Structures are given as structure tokens and as C-alpha cells.
Amino acid sequence: MMRYDGHPCGINHARGFTLVELLVAIMILTLFMTASMGALRIASKSWAAGIDRADVTEEMRSVSDFLRRQFAQLPPLTIGEGNDERIAFSAEHKQMRFVAPAPQYSHGAGLMTYMLAAERVDGRETLTLSYAPFDPGSDDFGAPLNADRVVLGTGFDAISFHYYGAEMQDESPDWKQSWRDDAERYPHAIRIRTRTELGSGGWPDLLYTLRPGERS
Numbered sequence: 001m002m003r004y005d006g007h008p009c010g011i012n013h014a015r016g017f018t019l020v021e022l023l024v025a026i027m028i029l030t031l032f033m034t035a036s037m038g039a040l041r042i043a044s045k046s047w048a049a050g051i052d053r054a055d056v057t058e059e060m061r062s063v064s065d066f067l068r069r070q071f072a073q074l075p076p077l078t079i080g081e082g083n084d085e086r087i088a089f090s091a092e093h094k095q096m097r098f099v100a101p102a103p104q105y106s107h108g109a110g111l112m113t114y115m116l117a118a119e120r121v122d123g124r125e126t127l128t129l130s131y132a133p134f135d136p137g138s139d140d141f142g143a144p145l146n147a148d149r150v151v152l153g154t155g156f157d158a159i160s161f162h163y164y165g166a167e168m169q170d171e172s173p174d175w176k177q178s179w180r181d182d183a184e185r186y187p188h189a190i191r192i193r194t195r196t197e198l199g200s201g202g203w204p205d206l207l208y209t210l211r212p213g214e215r216s
Contacts, residue, residue, distance in 0.1 A: 060203045063127070063152045070100040070114065071190060071208040077111075079141055088134075089186050090141055091163055091179035094118045096190070097141060099134050110134070113144040118159035127153040127194070156202060158195040163187040186210055 077088040077099050088099040095117035102112050111134040118125045128151055132144035166173045167183035179187060189209050194202035 059153060060206075064206050066103070066152075067116075067192075067206065068208055070103070071098075071210055073101050074098060074186065074210055075100070075111070076186065076211070077136075079136075079138070086141075086182055087184070087186060088113075088141060089179065089183070090181055091161060091187070091190075093160055093177040096161055096179075097143070103131070111136075113141075113147075115143050115147070116161070118156075118161075121154075124154070125156045125159045126151055127156070127159055127192075153194070153203070156194045156196055158193075160193050162191040162193065164189040164191070 074089075078085050079088050080086055090097045095115060097113065097115045099111050099113055102110060112131045113134045115130045117128050117130070119128050120126075128149055130144055130147035130149045132147040160177070163176045163179050164173060165176075165187035166185060167176075167180045169184055173188060175191075176187075187210060189207060191208075192206040196202045
């Protein structure tokens with residue numbers, strides 16, 4: 001006797017998904033897609049932040065190298081005559097003026113009067129450099145007239161300059177926030193400090209050593 005266990009007409013029907021199983025699969029797929037998109041956004045932000053940090057680092061390195069070259073070539077010049085004679089260096093907490101050789105990219109020769117300054121623009125501080133040919137016959141050592149101006153760095157909450165040394169021969173060296181107009185000596189070192197985000201961040205402190213020089 002033949003036993004028959006199949007379905008009518010000999011056709012086997014596969015069991016389909018229930019509605020609950022389909023909803024669970026859709027939910028798992030949705031969670032997977034959400035996690036993938038979140039990871040992609042994080043990776044994208046990390047990539048962009050890495051590029052921004054690299055740009056900031058490169059900007060800081062270029063500025064630091066340029067200023068190091070200029071400060072290393074600072075000649076011990078004096079301006080004025082007699083009782084009005086003074087070193088060709090004037091410095092405050094937010095700006096400094098000095099004389100150094102013309103920058104290499106200008107293809108010029110001779111000395112330039114430079115003014116490095118922290119300028120406030122739209123509530124933030126910008127590091128700028130202005131320069132013009134040095135006039136050895138002038139008794140005025142103010143801001144250079146008809147100067148070219150370049151922006152060295154932007155977006156800082158604060159920029160400050162600090163000077164180490166002894167202004168007069170009978171003084172002991174110390175850090176100062178300004179340098180006397182009648183100083184007998186140039187500072188031994190200059191520090192540029194930048195800050196962002198309420199006191200943190202910014203560039204690392206830029207520290208430069210100057211050649212010893214004093215008024216004869």
C-alpha cells in the first residue's frame with residue numbers, strides 16, 4: 001500500500017515570513033543603517049577636523065619660521081642723535097616695531113621697518129605684519145608709512161607679546177609686557193602668546209632669541 005504525505009497535487013509550499021518577523025527585520029536594518037550613517041558622520045567630522053588642524057599647524061609653522069629669520073637678523077641700530085638717540089626697537093603688549101632685512105619673497109634689498117601687531121577685528125584678534133623701507137635719517141620710529149600689510153593669523157581671542165631682558169645696563173633681566181622707548185638694550189627674547197576658546201587652545205607659545213645688542 002502506497003503512503004502519501006505530500007500536499008495536494010504533489011506541490012510543496014515553502015513557509016513565508018510572518019508580519020512580526022518582517023517588522024523585526026526592518027527594525028534591525030534601520031538600526032544598522034542609522035549606526036552606519038552615524039559612524040560615517042563621525043569619520044567625516046574627524047577627517048575635516050584633521051585637515052583643519054593640519055592647516056593651522058602649517059600656518060603656525062610658516063609664521064614662526066618667518067619671524068625667527070627676521071628676529072635672528074635684527075641689527076643693533078640706533079635712531080636719533082644726542083639725547084634723543086635710542087635703539088630702533090619699540091614694544092608694547094599688543095604691538096612691536098623693529099628694523100630687519102627685507103623679506104626674501106619681496107626680492108628687495110636693504111632694511112625694513114616692521115610693525116607686528118594684534119588687531120581686533122569683529123571681536124577677535126588678528127596677527128598682522130606691516131613693513132616699509134627703513135629711513136635711517138628719520139628721528140621718528142612710529143608705524144611705517146605707506147606700508148605693505150600681511151595677515152599672519154586670525155581667529156584668536158587674545159594675542160600678547162612679552163619681552164625678556166634688561167632694558168638698562170644696571171637692571172636684572174626679567175619678563176616684561178612692554179619695552180621702554182629709551183631702553184639701552186634690546187630684549188634677549190620675545191614670546192608671542194595666542195589664546196582661543198576662553199583661554200585655551202591657540203598656537204603654542206612662539207619663543208625667539210635675539211642677538212645681543214645695545215645702544216652705543
